Amino acid sequence: MEKNTQPLVVPAKWGLPYAEDEVKPTIQREQSYIVAIAVLTIIAWQTEIGTLALLPFTLLATWFHEMAHGLAAVALGADFERLVIYANGSGFAEYSGRMWGVGQAIVAATGLLGPTIAGCLMIIASRSRRATRWVLLALGAALAVSTLIWVRSIVGWIVLPAFAVVSLYIALRGNEKWQRIAVELLGVQGAVSVYQDLGYLFSPGGYVGGHLVLSDTGRIADALFLPYWFWGGAITVAIVAMVWKSLQIASRI
Template sequence: MGWKDNTRAWRNRPASHSRQADNREITLLVLIGVISILLWHSPYGGYVLYPFSILATWFHEMGHGLAAMAFGNDFERLVIFPNGSGYALHVSEGQPSRLSRAVIAGAGLLGPTVAGCALILASRTHRATKAALILLGIALIGSTLIWVRSTTGWAILPALGAACLAIAYYGREAHRRFAVQFLGVQGCISIYSDFGYLFSQGGYLEGQMQISDTGHIEQALLLPYWFWGGLITAIILAMVFYSLKIAHRR
């Protein structure tokens, strides 16, 4: 009986320990997010996070481009400017439907969060963590060769891709996990820097007035841009909440 009681006690320890580890991990993810936001507001923080700002733009524009391809359009090029703005050029043969226009516009806004949540979920297992880094590395390098047509994209994206592959194949498990979670957090919080864009009708790009993504959704689906900005914000918050919940479910 004494031996069985000890066994039960030993088996109960990992569950308590794993809950403590999960709490520490969630705290770390939140801390990374807070520090990143503070860095954006510091004089030189933007330089520190610059590669990840470019990565967020890549997520955003790839969201537009892949959604356009899903509707049968031609994804011709992806351009990222030094200031972190960019665009995805896609062409349709006929008149695009209202639904396709709205989905393509919304896919860019949701792209960074979808990618960030997927990376956080991938951190649940060793195999998925490594696979996520490999897939992201290949996607960054491959998309640069196929679609990217700007010096900033050529300089930053392949380097990030190579770093992901190096960590996946040569990094320790703890380093892989931290890298995936860090990149996931950057994707999830990148909407913070674009929060004003969500609730605007547009802005200037290369000296020309451009309609915002929520402005395009407004044109396609009639309801005002601020409604779609609020809806997309709610979707993003729900995605982040449930990805964290699922990632730390036992």
């Protein structure tokens, strides 16, 4: 009986031709593409031209970040009031309810780590044809539902439904190649979205309209202990570890 050497789950390949005798090189190329896109995205976000060129993904990154804040607040018993996204890529999630310092730190940390967790899960899902399709369907539904319930800005009402339509269209009408590329690309954007502004991650905060506004790492430091730069470094290490592990899992045969 001839042994079947075809992997049960085909690794994501960014559309590269698959050959059974070249499995390892193909996987290595795929990992290189994902890492390269992640690095180039982070670099581009640090420039005005890059931010403008990536504006749709910048706004999507803001949605990932603020939704993570809002859902974490809901999980801790608060009320998620609204999510606002501005045309320049900034935004905020507003929630109400009494919350202790530790809870505030959790909500702040979730805004930084939540998008990476979601992005890494999407990268892992890309190794399965069925999971890839379901992820696109789930993302499209999440974008649409969150827009109806929480989003309260014109930019959000325009951009998020557009992403929802694209995600649902690719899930329902796209071929396997484009479904896989879409999930990996969106997964990368979610995984590195915290680096939309490096200065924010390693900053205690700043003044907006004459009022001091703490950054997420500044809020964690204020609620717990150790300085903001420690938490920025710890979160960076955690993100790198999660992305690396997700790439290992996604490329496993």
